[in-house]
Amino acid sequence: MPELKILNNREIKEIYKLIEKQWGAKVKLDYGFLENNKSRVFIISKDISKIDISKLRINSIGMYFCEIDSKGIRLSIEGTQIVGPRASKNIVELNEEETKKWFRGEDLEKECKDCSGFVILKHNNDFLGTGKYVNGKVLNYVGKTRRVNLVNDFYHGYQSGKALMQFVHH
Numbered sequence: 001m002p003e004l005k006i007l008n009n010r011e012i013k014e015i016y017k018l019i020e021k022q023w024g025a026k027v028k029l030d031y032g033f034l035e036n037n038k039s040r041v042f043i044i045s046k047d048i049s050k051i052d053i054s055k056l057r058i059n060s061i062g063m064y065f066c067e068i069d070s071k072g073i074r075l076s077i078e079g080t081q082i083v084g085p086r087a088s089k090n091i092v093e094l095n096e097e098e099t100k101k102w103f104r105g106e107d108l109e110k111e112c113k114d115c116s117g118f119v120i121l122k123h124n125n126d127f128l129g130t131g132k133y134v135n136g137k138v139l140n141y142v143g144k145t146r147r148v149n150l151v152n153d154f155y156h157g158y159q160s161g162k163a164l165m166q167f168v169h170h
Contacts, residue, residue, distance in 0.1 A: 003057055006049065007033040007041070015041065015066070018073040022117060024088035034061060041066045072117050074141060077129040080120045084127035090119045092131070092138055099123040107131075108138040 007015075012033050019025050031043035044062025065079045075083055084091070092112050094102060101108060102121060112119065112133055119138060121128040131138035 004034045004036055004042075004061065007035055011035075015068070015073070018068065019075075019083055022073055023083060023086075023090050023120060025083050025086035027083055027086055029082070032062075033065075039068050040064060041068065071132070074118050074132075075120065075130045077127075077142075077146070080127040080129055084120050084122060087120055090115050090117065090133070092119045092121050092133070094121055094123045094128070096123070099128065102128060102131075102140060103142065105140050105142050105144065107140050109136060110138050111136055112138075 015033065016027055019027055029043060030046065032046045032048045034042045034044060034048070036042070041064075042062040043065045048061070063078055064076045065082070066073055066075045068074075090112075092108075092110055092115065094108070094110075098108055098110070108131070115133045117133065118130045119133045120130055121138065129142055131140055133139075
């Protein structure tokens, strides 16, 4: 079984339908879509079709865009940055403190009227990823390797080299 499958137009349209249903966003991306055996979808230049990937053992290529399973579609952080500006529903606005908690990997207590399923998290004009909205709580899906342990002055930029040194020494 190939590690990656190039999705056809029908399969790509199905992803677009899921995005529109969940976030009200109409998207049409000029990329090739590939899916691995863990239901993760990657986007890449359409030039990938010029390469015979069937003889290669690759489990990811391009940019991780989303994952589709029985719970629905969950966008990656980068996926939310593509879809988020077009989204019209299931968006949760975070304040600065909530944003810091989110990047530390914490779930958030947050009311969101009319939200259901996977929501896009946003702070000002920044799209931060997706979480699952359940009973007034947003469950965090930020991977451990992408979490930030020290958010300190990173969010506003460095005011001095101390923040950097503090981060390096922890």
